[in-house]
Amino acid sequence: MTPDIAHDMVKLEALLRGHVAPHLRSKAEARILDLACGRCDEAETLIKVVKDEMAADQVKLVGADIRIREVRQARERTANLDTEFLIEDATKLGAHKEMKDFDMVFLRHQNYWHGPELWKKIFDTGLAKLNDDGLMVITSYFDREHQLALDALQKLGAEVVLSKRNDASRDVGDAPGKSVDRWLAVLKKPK
Numbered sequence: 001m002t003p004d005i006a007h008d009m010v011k012l013e014a015l016l017r018g019h020v021a022p023h024l025r026s027k028a029e030a031r032i033l034d035l036a037c038g039r040c041d042e043a044e045t046l047i048k049v050v051k052d053e054m055a056a057d058q059v060k061l062v063g064a065d066i067r068i069r070e071v072r073q074a075r076e077r078t079a080n081l082d083t084e085f086l087i088e089d090a091t092k093l094g095a096h097k098e099m100k101d102f103d104m105v106f107l108r109h110q111n112y113w114h115g116p117e118l119w120k121k122i123f124d125t126g127l128a129k130l131n132d133d134g135l136m137v138i139t140s141y142f143d144r145e146h147q148l149a150l151d152a153l154q155k156l157g158a159e160v161v162l163s164k165r166n167d168a169s170r171d172v173g174d175a176p177g178k179s180v181d182r183w184l185a186v187l188k189k190p191k
């Protein structure tokens with residue numbers, strides 16, 4: 001992990017503890033689904049925060065992405081953790097009936113404006129994988145893309161619990177207005 005990424009994780013951990021943790025309930029065994037996870041830099045951070053904040057003895061993280069190289073990297077980097085990474089289209093996870101009742105569905109740097117119809121399906125699949133008390137947590141690189149994602153999620157019936165600009169996010173030089181975990185939102189599934 002590069003120093004920049006390690007620092008991003010420190011900031012992500014603070015965001016999760018400050019803004020997501022108050023909405024988590026205690027549970028002995030917790031499960032996280034990380035959709036479009038890429039190489040899942042956040043796996044260890046997510047597991048650590050959920051373990052502490054839900055007072056969980058066990059936390060399992062399942063990740064899915066279509067990019068083979070990144071998923072292999074995720075598997076290698078988290079070999080010491082309770083993780084499982086699927087090379088799979090997140091819109092097709094409905095077929096895995098056993099994959100359900102997640103306490104958290106996480107999407108880091110959702111990519112709504114690269115394919116609104118695709119991302120609506122990914123969001124819909126994620127919401128369906130939550131248990132009744134579960135939370136969807138998204139982060140976004142851009143202001144506009146974050147708002148588009150929230151609008152789409154609300155149209156799918158999700159309730160926005162909070163949406164927070166991360167003032168400490170690191171600028172990414174490849175596009176104006178882009179920064180790492182620039183926005184965080186917490187949502188509940190439709191009742």
Ligand SMILES: C[S@@+](CC[C@H](N)C(=O)[O-])C[C@H]1O[C@@H](n2cnc3c(N)ncnc32)[C@H](O)[C@@H]1O
Nearest residue numbers: 036037038064065066067088089090108109111
């Ligand atoms: C902006 S990247 C974010 C990756 C990672 N979450 C991160 O924060 O670095 C968007 C990710 O969505 C993934 N993706 C795109 N379409 C997908 C699909 N249908 N199913 C699963 N992942 C998908 C891409 O492969 C890519 O890894």
